Amino acid sequence: MSELVITPPPEYNYDEDLSSPMYSMCAGSSERVIQFEPFKRTGCPDCDWLYFTDHMTINLGSRVWGLHAPSYGLNGKVEGAVKFSGDRSHVEKVIVTLEGLLNTSVSQRGPGSGEYKVPVLSSTVQIYSYADSTVEWTDEHVFSIDLPSEVMVQGVVSQLPPSFAAYYQNSSCEVSYRLRIDMARRGLRRHESKTISILYLPKTRPSEAPLISIPRPSRNLSDSPLCIFERVKTVALEPILPLDAKRLTKSPISTHSQKSVFFSLPSPQCFSSGEPVPFTLSLVFPSDPFLASMYSKNIRIVLLKRVQLWRKGITEPIIRDTTLASAHLRYFNEYSEGVTLLRGSIRAGAEGKESSWCVKGIAETQYILRLMVNPPTHLYGHLPSFKHDEKLQITTDSWGTLERELASTGGTPTPALGLASCLRHVDEI
Missing domain, CATH: 2.60.40.640 (Immunoglobulin-like)
Structure with missing residues (x-):
């Protein structure tokens, strides 16, 4: 019977004086940083949200989400650029306004019947002024307007409501948002305007992880039916x-x-x-x-x-x-x-x-x-x-998904696309 030969493992030398490697926030020459870049404007009609007037070309960025209008999530920014054409001599200013409107309608006998329109948001920025010599007419005029998470409506603080539409017999409710670009001219000359419908689709999440099941009550249920369990x-x-x-x-x-x-x-x-x-x-x-x-x-x-x-x-x-x-x-x-x-x-x-x-x-x-x-x-x-x-x-979303989403999008929450299922398409003016 042959004798079993056991080969010992190799010896390893460990240098106790060898220090740990240095770590840095900066990437080394052999490392690669993965970074989210915001969606860029390409100027392609099939790729970007492009809108036109006689003397303005408006670009609201890439058609990313596959919806019928530009869409924004919680704490989003409505960003875009406007290029002008034609004669600038009579143009006084160009302003961009973001508006939100809550419109309810009731058609029945009795008091309170009719249409009720309540503004929920109004924010304006000026992107061109004839008096400002530092702004060139031929430049691309960019703008950015924040969508706040909270607004003051008739003296009461409320969460900014999502785009919404519901229609019933004798009543309806609609929350709509639009972007309006106005080119004002001096004197009696015709003003130029473009109104664009946009969608505000904020994601919401539970503040804590919900229970997935309820604990079994004790066998003495008949003695203490209102058994109190945590949560x-x-x-x-x-x-x-x-x-x-x-x-x-x-x-x-x-x-x-x-x-x-x-x-x-x-x-x-x-x-x-x-x-x-x-x-x-x-x-x-x-x-x-x-x-x-x-x-x-x-x-x-x-x-x-x-x-x-x-x-x-x-x-x-x-x-x-x-x-x-x-x-x-x-x-x-x-x-x-x-x-x-x-x-x-x-x-x-x-x-x-x-x-x-x-x-x-x-x-x-x-x-x-x-x-x-x-x-x-x-x-x-x-x-x-x-x-x-x-x-x-x-x-709209589950608890614990926010951090993962922000990490993948560079800190900008994405729209809750499912909320658009109740909305109808509205043509731009």
């Missing part, structure tokens, strides 16, 4: 009595149903569009076990997109609801006799296409999670129903 909100649903309430209040069932249905959601109620919103529903009827089983068969949970419009001089808003999604109940557990726990989730609309916003007292887009628990049809006059509306905040 979980639990509400007790109030029973809704039928019209024949007198007969119902004499029944012992009405007493047991006062605190019997509980709904739990992650807290805070802020979720990314397109992602599932987890929830639990607890039916606690230990004294009437058959009610838990009966109510569990008649549950409906939907997510509503609610647009609220306030009419001038009227405190009560007009409300328009649209159903976005229905819940899916995945798990059904009977903890004990008369105590049932249901778990499920509901999708927060289409990915990237939903976002909560509000201009107080004028218009608001909300998202309402509506829960309805009903008795069987033949028992409507004898048992209460349960209903609850929970307001959710919906964002």
